[in-house]
Amino acid sequence: MDDVSLSNKRSCPKYLATLGLCKVLNSLPMSSPISTWLKSLIVAVMLMVVVGGATRLTHSGLSMTQWKPMHVLPPIAQQAWEEEFSLYRQTPEYKHINKGMSLHEFKCIYWWEYGHRLLGRFVGFLVLLPLLFLFKNIPNWLRGRIAIVFALGGAQGVIGWWMVKSGLKADPSVSHIRLCVHLVMAFIILSVLARALWRFEGKSFKKVCLKDAALIALIGLTIIYGAYVAGLKAGLIYNTFPLMEGQWLPDEWNFYQPLWKNFINNPATVQWLHRLLAIITTAYSTILWIKHGSAYRLITIKIALQVILGVSTLLLQVPLVVALLHQAWAMVVWIVALKTVWVKK
C-alpha cells in the first residue's frame, strides 16, 4: 500500500453504508495516525524552541552545570539540591552576576533549564514510541526521514551542550554564534518534518524557482540575524523605531576592526541588519503578492505580523511574553514560506 492511499482511504461502517453516507464520510478531511504523529512532532519541536527561548530570557540557561543524557530525574532531596547549587556556585555566572542568590531563587532558574532538557527527551520518545505501533504502515521513504529527524535531534542535544559550555567560562555569556547554530538546527528539523508531512498527505511539490529561493533566503537570513540579536542581547539597546536613537545607522556601526567583525559581533550593527533584512523581506514578499497573485498573500500577512511583533519586542525592551511570541511566530513564518514555495496548489 503506498503512502497516499494509506492516508486517504477510510473504512465505512455498515450502518453508514446502509444510509448511503459513505461518500459523505470520505469527503470529510481525514487525519491518519501517521499524519497526527508528524503534526504532534512539529508542535513538540516548536514548544521545545519556545521553552528554550524562555530559558534564555529568564537567564536560566547556565543553571545546570553538567550534561548527563541518561540522568532524567531532577534533584528531590534537600541534599541533592544543595549539591547542584554548590556546583552552580563555582560558575563564573554565579560569582560575577548572581552572587548571594538563595537556594529558592536557584531552583526557579534550574526548573527552566531542566524543563527544556526534559522536553528534548520527550521529543525523542515521541519520535520512537509511536514507531513501535505504526512501523509496518510507514512507507520506506518516511522511515528514512524519521531516522534523519532522530539523528538531527541527537546532534541538537550535543549543540545545546556546546552552547551552554561557552557560557561556563570566565566571561559568563553564551556564544551568540552557537545560539544561532542551535536555533538554525531547530528550523532544519522543523523543515524536514513539515516536508515529510506534506508528502505523506499526498501533496505534490514544485521546483523552487529563483524568485522563491530569494524569498526563503531573505527570511532565513532575517532569522539568523534575529538569533544574533537575541544572543548579543541587542534588543536592549536602541529601543526606538524606525530610527535608532535619531539615526538611520548608529555611529558605532564600524566600531570593530576589521570591518566584517561588526556584521557578526557588534550589537548595534547586528540589530540594524536585522531590521533592514526584515524590511527588505516584507517589501519583497509584498511585491511578489502584487506581481504574482494570491499565492503570496498569506506569507506576506504572516511576515507583516512578525514585523509588528518584532517592533513591539524592541520598543518594550524585550518583555518575556512578547519576545516569545516573536520567536514562535518566526517558526510559523518559516513553515508558511516553505509551503508557499514547495507545495503545488
Ligand code: HEM
Ligand atoms: C521578517 C521579519 C522578522 C523575522 C523573521 C524575525 C525573526 C527573529 C528571530 C528568529 C529572532 C530570535 C528569537 C530567539 O531566538 O529568541 C528574533 C529576535 C529579535 N527580533 Fe526579530 N524578526 C523579524 C523582524 C523584526 C523587526 C522588524 C524587529 C524590530 C525592529 C525585530 C526585533 C527583534 C528583537 C529585538 C529580537 C531579540 C529578542 C530577544 O532578545 O529575545 N525583529 N527575530
